[in-house]
Amino acid sequence: MNAAALLTELRAAVGEAQVLLGEACAPFELDWRKRWPGKALAVVRPGSTEEVAAAVRACATHGASLVPQGGNTGLVGGGVPDASGQQVLLSLQRLNRVREIDNANLTLTAEAGCILQTIQDAAEAQGLLFPLSLAAEGSCTIGGNLSNNAGGTQVLRYGNARELCLGLEVVTATGEVWQGLSGLRKDNTGYDLRDLFIGSEGTLGIITAATLKLHPQPLAQMTALAACPTLEAAVSLLSLARARAGSGLTGFEVMNAFSLALVRKHLPQLRQPLAESPWTVLLEISDSESVGHARSLFEGLLEAALDAGTITDAAVAESQAQSKTFWHLRESIPLAQSEEGLNIKHDIALPVSAIPAFVAQTDAALARQFPGVRMVDFGHLGDGNLHYNVQAPEGMAPGEFLKANEAAVNAIVYDQVGSFGGSISAEHGIGQLKREELAARKDPVALHLMRQIKKALDPQGLFNPNRVL
Numbered sequence: 001m002n003a004a005a006l007l008t009e010l011r012a013a014v015g016e017a018q019v020l021l022g023e024a025c026a027p028f029e030l031d032w033r034k035r036w037p038g039k040a041l042a043v044v045r046p047g048s049t050e051e052v053a054a055a056v057r058a059c060a061t062h063g064a065s066l067v068p069q070g071g072n073t074g075l076v077g078g079g080v081p082d083a084s085g086q087q088v089l090l091s092l093q094r095l096n097r098v099r100e101i102d103n104a105n106l107t108l109t110a111e112a113g114c115i116l117q118t119i120q121d122a123a124e125a126q127g128l129l130f131p132l133s134l135a136a137e138g139s140c141t142i143g144g145n146l147s148n149n150a151g152g153t154q155v156l157r158y159g160n161a162r163e164l165c166l167g168l169e170v171v172t173a174t175g176e177v178w179q180g181l182s183g184l185r186k187d188n189t190g191y192d193l194r195d196l197f198i199g200s201e202g203t204l205g206i207i208t209a210a211t212l213k214l215h216p217q218p219l220a221q222m223t224a225l226a227a228c229p230t231l232e233a234a235v236s237l238l239s240l241a242r243a244r245a246g247s248g249l250t251g252f253e254v255m256n257a258f259s260l261a262l263v264r265k266h267l268p269q270l271r272q273p274l275a276e277s278p279w280t281v282l283l284e285i286s287d288s289e290s291v292g293h294a295r296s297l298f299e300g301l302l303e304a305a306l307d308a309g310t311i312t313d314a315a316v317a318e319s320q321a322q323s324k325t326f327w328h329l330r331e332s333i334p335l336a337q338s339e340e341g342l343n344i345k346h347d348i349a350l351p352v353s354a355i356p357a358f359v360a361q362t363d364a365a366l367a368r369q370f371p372g373v374r375m376v377d378f379g380h381l382g383d384g385n386l387h388y389n390v391q392a393p394e395g396m397a398p399g400e401f402l403k404a405n406e407a408a409v410n411a412i413v414y415d416q417v418g419s420f421g422g423s424i425s426a427e428h429g430i431g432q433l434k435r436e437e438l439a440a441r442k443d444p445v446a447l448h449l450m451r452q453i454k455k456a457l458d459p460q461g462l463f464n465p466n467r468v469l
Helices: 003-014 022-029 049-062 116-125 142-147 193-197 231-248 257-266 291-308 320-331 333-340 352-369 398-419 435-441 444-457
Strands: 040-044 066-069 087-091 098-102 107-111 165-171 177-180 206-213 220-228 249-256 279-287 313-316 347-349 374-380 385-391
Touching (some): 003 040, 022 087, 049 066, 049 206, 116 142, 165 193, 177 193, 220 231, 220 249, 220 291, 231 249, 231 279, 231 291, 231 352, 249 257, 249 320, 257 279, 257 374, 279 291, 279 320, 291 313, 333 374, 352 385, 385 398
Parallel strands (some): 040 087, 066 087
Antiparallel strands (some): 165 206, 220 313, 347 385, 374 385
């Protein structure tokens, strides 16, 4: 590779000021978890789809690999360069416009670098809802959300990022632009190319824009925290909530006692309205009729749960501000855990019915092998996505525990996930963190098909090499 010639072409493609070198690259070279430091040949910051395509063509000519990056909030090391100093990091943060909102069609078209919260706010300004919501929404970008098929807190009602996308604009490995920004809900004309790129983590093409589904804003929302004596009781509460609220059930999160204890320890300013309980559920319903209808439904649900012994106590948010406070408790668990020290994270999916047995058996297996280990269990129980994280025993250096035991802990957890018919990645992706696990645990036929797709769409292996596969 002729680096000097490549840099000249990149400057011609995007402008000299948008090709960063040396120390100017540092903010883009380290992932959010600070686990995978890299070194880029350059950081390129295109301002349009045409500039992205020109940069890709330049890299293809010189055989330089590209790593696309959005808000750099990923958790699996998929959006940072390797340590070779030979990769070009393509930052999409300047592609940040909301191009169009079609109220009648309930769609919004935004560029890949648009911050998720900006899209939510743009929809809300039109009296509409874009329901993708996650803790990093103030800094993550929609291109990254789609590339990793992000989940978040409302998957139960609205689905993953995949279900919220109708069309894409994508730059291919040859520098061509696929114009697929359809707002159609029905288009049965051949292979669904959109679904190839969603969840591919930038290994097949570079998403530059997307047409997204919007929904009407609910007329009322009710939020509560409920204390459950067991995880089985939390699953029973979920069944009851589904039966009572149907599609109006928009959020159902579960948190174990230790996860909320970490929030109390490191974020004492966040008031917790319930006494400590083995498990706490945060549930939310949305209603299209009225506040009175929503309150009546919600109170009936909680009364039935109390009578059945499914919950032992509950606190209902009396205002939008209080509802946000409840959600803030849930969303602060990762920050509190980070304050406690490095930990071994697992983003897993299981059949909801299997989660209590999985937790009981896996907790026991880890405790036998690692006495004193502390479990931080929380996540989206409503859709079967559990964040099953392992904290070092009290008094042990967290970094040393992770370094010495991560592989053994993962083996126990992922073996158990497999035995219950689950997935080792629910919403965070594979990146480089789980690449070897995927190779060892994914169905061989599926892996072969994935490699064939990669070879067909990116024969030079330019896009995010050594990630996912």
